[in-house]
Amino acid sequence: MNRNHRRYTGAAAAVCGAVLAVGAGLAQPAVAQSPGVVFYTGAHQTGEATPVDLTSTGCHNLAAPSASALNYAAVDVDVFFNADCRTGAPGTDSDLSFALGSLHTADFPYQAVSYRVRPMG
Known part of the structure; x- marks a missing residue:
């Protein structure tokens, strides 16, 4: 693997990780408050x-x-x-x-x- 290929692979992995982290945060349901x-x-x-x-x-x-x-x-x-x-x-x-x-x-x-x-x- 050449140097540029490793750099692009690392950048792609970082972007995918960030997208997954944001998606996981958005997928969480809101906490329901009981009426009161x-x-x-x-x-x-x-x-x-x-x-x-x-x-x-x-x-x-x-x-x-x-x-x-x-x-x-x-x-x-x-x-x-x-x-x-x-x-x-x-x-x-x-x-x-x-x-x-x-x-x-x-x-x-x-x-x-x-x-x-x-x-x-």
């Missing part, structure tokens, strides 16, 4: 995460106040700034609450302390 709603203690979905039970449509008080949430489920969630799903700004009575729509993220204007999953249908 998650509250976070920090803004922009940071901090401690608290997952939501989507099958329970009653009022739930959060263990820790939440500054943001991620909803990647086919349900809407009513978010409250007072305990026991009471509307109003913190410590007040009014009609203020927050509707976290399906497939949305949110940073809340106040710390969220309770929520209710809206029944589907």
Whole structure:
């Protein structure tokens, strides 16, 4: 084998290896996320995460106040700034609450302390 032939053979092997590596990376299926709603203690979905039970449509008080949430489920969630799903700004009575729509993220204007999953249908 002459010198040029070895050089071309090496280059061809390198190209084939790169193509196989890229093809193998593209052939991997995406990781499927289970539908869910998650509250976070920090803004922009940071901090401690608290997952939501989507099958329970009653009022739930959060263990820790939440500054943001991620909803990647086919349900809407009513978010409250007072305990026991009471509307109003913190410590007040009014009609203020927050509707976290399906497939949305949110940073809340106040710390969220309770929520209710809206029944589907």
